Amino acid sequence: MRDVAVIGMGMTPFGKFPETPISKLGYTAIIEALKDSGIEKQRIEAAFIGSVYGEMGIGQKILMEIGLTGIPVTNVENACASGSSAFREAWLQVSMGAIDVALAVGIEQLSTSISGPIPLNLEDYEVSQGLILPAQYALMSRRYMDRYGITEEQLAQVSVKNHYNGTLNPKSQYRKKMTLEEIMSSRPIADPIKLLECCPIGDGAAAAILVSKEYAKKLGISNPVCVKSSVLMSGDTVYEPEESVWSQKLINKTVSKAYEDAGLGPNDIDFAEVHDAYPIAELLAYEGLQFCKPGDSGKLLSDGVTELTGAKPVNTSGGLLSKGHPLAATGVAQLYEIYLQLHGRAENRQIERNGKLPLVGVAETMGGGGISNLSGNICSIIILAR
């Protein structure tokens, strides 16, 4: 396995852009990534495009607009981790030496197809009992609250923090500060989850150029951002009573493998972007990433550890709650935030400790929901470092 560097990234703003052709969202992010990398598009040897609701052959439709034809193009669907999975395929091919230069994209345009929660399979047993996606997370929240004495206010505090971070990110969908009171008094969706604790539906794309570390060296790029590990794991089945809530064991296992592959531990991680589709998911991610012991995630948050100025900032981009969640775009957008932070290019939300830039960031993406007996559909952990 060769070391792989990320030498360019790009991202469109997230939001609702029903008038923008989906191919334009895609090539806007790709052109930004190309310019950032300084290489010409002809150098790209293979492209991996993640999308959930995109049309057949969506990657080719985007790439033809910028004259990128006659190369292997692979379209990847893997629920909310589709972009992360596309990135992982690009990383694998470069790492294994099949190619030197790869493009990874995550793209989604939901404003033209969906209003309200993400649609689930109507033939599914749990969906037929009335399950909707927020209810899945509500069930996790309730058990977790009852087990560890976490309060509704503590859960809402995740949304307060991420909405604040989002005000500092010009590409975030909301960019609006939300008070605890506003969140607590927003419309109830599935108790204890309220409207302002649900990530918004939106559109957007993000792209990354990956090359072997030797190739980056030849390009004259010293000290690039490198992929330390990238682990993808599907969820476990649950037919019997167990104490874990949905996706909890999956995230714990995926993180452990990613730390092992990278030869790193929780103390080496400077910051994280996690899949906060709903607040409980961020709290479970703190534990999964081993930032705290089981049950201590609420305290970690109240102590300010995961705030922008804390010891382990989480979701400096605003997270899914503020930045938005155009499904497949999310995973690559999380990496985009880590990439900016590692380069000191995150402007008003830059993480700095004693005048030093962070060195290691981790992205956690959780896919799925609404498949009976499956606890988490897919989890991706990617660690980037300089």
Place this chain on the structure above:
Amino acid sequence: MYNLEKLIVPDSHDDNLKLNCSYCPKCERKYFPLKEICADCLDSLTNIEINSNGRIFSYTTIRTDSPFYKAPYTLAFVDLDEGVRLLARVNVESHQQLDSNKRVKGVRTPITTKDGETINAFEFKIIEEV
């Protein structure tokens, strides 16, 4: 829509409602809802009847309409004494308070969908402590 009625054992009484469950005799493993093959040994599963008494693992009241139903309604993960976890509706009466770990039992119930159709389903009720 999944056929919820086929999960109810037809001649079982509401005092002791039984549900249909798939079972692998070789692995001694239960599967709910119904499944054709065992995920461990890949053999065909047989059908068994299980008791519907159990305990609430977690619950939520849904306040926004779902694809099938008008809100509000309450869903819970129920851990049956038979060692099966399932998601179903819970009918909480006004004088009752739902908690994790509360004892419940299954009963038949008609459920009306958003389209006005009535389906023969089951739900859980809190077992009142005497």
